[in-house]
Every structure is written in C-alpha cells, then in structure tokens.
Amino acid sequence: MSISEPVEKLMKLFSRFPGVGDKTARRFALFLLQQPGEFSDELASTISLVRENTFPCSICGNLTTEDPCPVCSDPFRDRGILCVLENVEDMISIEQAGVFSGLYFILGGRVSPMDGEDLAPERIAKLREYATGGGFREIIIATNPSVEGDLTFYAVLDSLKTTGLRITRLAFGLPLGGTIGYADRVTLHASIESRVDVRVPDRNGERKE
Known part of the structure; x- marks a missing residue:
C-alpha cells in the first residue's frame, strides 16, 4: 500500500524521537490523523509555545x-x-x-x-x-x-x-x-x-x- 508523501514525512519526523522505531512512528502518525482538528491545533500551538518560552x-x-x-x-x-x-x-x-x-x-x-x-x-x-x-x-x-x-x-x-x-x-x-x-x-x-x-x-x- 502506498503512503502519501505528507504522512510519510510525519512518520519520519516521529521516528527521530528517542526510542521511537518505525512501527511506533507509524502508530503516532495515524493516531494524530484520526484525532479532531482541535487536537492537532493544540499540539502545534503548545510545541510552538514551549519552543518560544523555554530556555x-x-x-x-x-x-x-x-x-x-x-x-x-x-x-x-x-x-x-x-x-x-x-x-x-x-x-x-x-x-x-x-x-x-x-x-x-x-x-x-x-x-x-x-x-x-x-x-x-x-x-x-x-x-x-x-x-x-x-x-x-x-x-x-x-x-x-x-x-x-x-x-x-x-x-x-x-x-x-x-x-x-x-x-x-x-x-x-x-x-x-x-x-x-x-x-x-x-x-x-x-x-x-x-x-x-x-x-x-x-x-x-x-x-x-
């Protein structure tokens, strides 16, 4: 089964986390895609907030x-x-x-x-x-x-x-x-x-x- 390029990119990003292999990265990506849009928005804004305010x-x-x-x-x-x-x-x-x-x-x-x-x-x-x-x-x-x-x-x-x-x-x-x-x-x-x-x-x- 082919995987769309954005999904594959998301999986590769998750696989860069410590201790996260390909299967876990795939699970993370599919979980995220199955959540309501509000969840993704909150996740993205939280990551951005942490990056901007943590040192x-x-x-x-x-x-x-x-x-x-x-x-x-x-x-x-x-x-x-x-x-x-x-x-x-x-x-x-x-x-x-x-x-x-x-x-x-x-x-x-x-x-x-x-x-x-x-x-x-x-x-x-x-x-x-x-x-x-x-x-x-x-x-x-x-x-x-x-x-x-x-x-x-x-x-x-x-x-x-x-x-x-x-x-x-x-x-x-x-x-x-x-x-x-x-x-x-x-x-x-x-x-x-x-x-x-x-x-x-x-x-x-x-x-x-």
Whole structure:
C-alpha cells in the first residue's frame, strides 16, 4: 500500500524521537490523523509555545521559563549539596521521585568516543566555577551506569579534584547500561542515600579519602 508523501514525512519526523522505531512512528502518525482538528491545533500551538518560552537556566542548565529556574530559586532547597547530571531528563526523574532536596547542575552531554560526543569545555568551566563559588559541602557526580557514564564521571572528577570539596557518586542499584531517567523511585532513593565517597588523588598522585 502506498503512503502519501505528507504522512510519510510525519512518520519520519516521529521516528527521530528517542526510542521511537518505525512501527511506533507509524502508530503516532495515524493516531494524530484520526484525532479532531482541535487536537492537532493544540499540539502545534503548545510545541510552538514551549519552543518560544523555554530556555536553559543560567545557573544549572535546567529547562525553564524563568531565570533562575524554580529549583535554583527555591529557598527551601539544601544549598550545600550539588548533584551533577548528564541531562535534564535525569533531573526530572529525580525530582518527580522526590528523593533529593539539593541543587543540580546539568552537563548537557556525555563522553562517548564511539558517538563522537564530549562535554563542552564551557560547561565544565561553568561547573567548576559554580562548585567552588556556591558554598557547597558536597558534590554528587550522578552519571549513568554505563561505559559512557563512567567516562563522563571521570571527566567531571578530573575537573573537580583540586577543589577540596567532598565528592561522592551514586551507589548503583541501577542496572548496568540503564539510565537514571528510567529508574523507579525506590532505586533512585537507595542510590542517592547510599552514595559513596570518591577517593581523589592528591598532589603527589596518591589517592585519599
């Protein structure tokens, strides 16, 4: 059966979403076409509104409509703990689980040589500036339990190792290759509450607590 060009284009656009294959993209496209026109109009206007009014927080990198974002400006957060994450999706997952009350910093990327990905130097510089000037007593490097996550962890650790701050990482109950964004509340809570101190090399190259 032939598919009209506009429908095929719509399917291809949906297939560019993370985790969406051809069959799911086809389902999305057909679902959208079967809805009343008001639904399509609302979807289009909402996407446009989000694109026009959402931007990264100048402090942490969270997507927001106000600067600083609600998390950074919340006076009731624990302002002594900073959780460093790869992306906003992981932050949303932790926030929705309600298992962390500190502040965040979003790297906006990861280290993945196979995919040609690396952390932006300006984000690393911003992290170090924020970590050393923000009055924090602890930095949690909460990267994902994967090869890329480990590479990202060590890149962040290298940038913070001379700060003198306490640095910890999640005690993973997360499955290898999984992501924080897909973890359930119990797993996230256990990983954060059981976080472990990272032994940072001193100036002589020896590792210390």
